[in-house]
Amino acid sequence: MRSIDLIVVHCSATRCNQRYSVMQLIRDHADRFGFTGYHYYITRDGNVTQTRHEQLIGAHAKGYNSRSLGVCYEGGLDKEGTAADTRTIKQKxxxxxxxKRLKREHPQAQILGHRDLPNVHKACPCFDAKTEYQDL
Ligand SMILES: [Zn+2]
Structure with a gap:
């Protein structure tokens, strides 16, 4: 068993008015990494898909993959392509x-946004995940 001490929240960095389906994600990541980098993916309609086994190391947070889980929501850019919290109510x-479930299963894990990791120079996940989920 690998031990998980970080749960990293991401956005797909796609526009809120464009669909980015789980199949597209799987295809794009297969091209880039040979497997899906995130462990969970949440589409705009609130559907959660497990895209990688938790015991398998992902590809979503450089330098932190071996000890983390990656959770990604569809969106993160507004219609103009600017970073924005585009989560729908269902996604939230x-x-x-x-x-909540992941925190229960990995109580020692800290939940944070991709941008909260050192040396990350992007807005991902385009909201303050660390603060929003600090009490979980
Ligand atoms: Zn990210």
């Missing part, structure tokens, strides 16, 4: 429920 609900 699904993300909260998923993080």
């Amino acid at each position: 609900r699904a993300l909260l429920a998923l993080l």
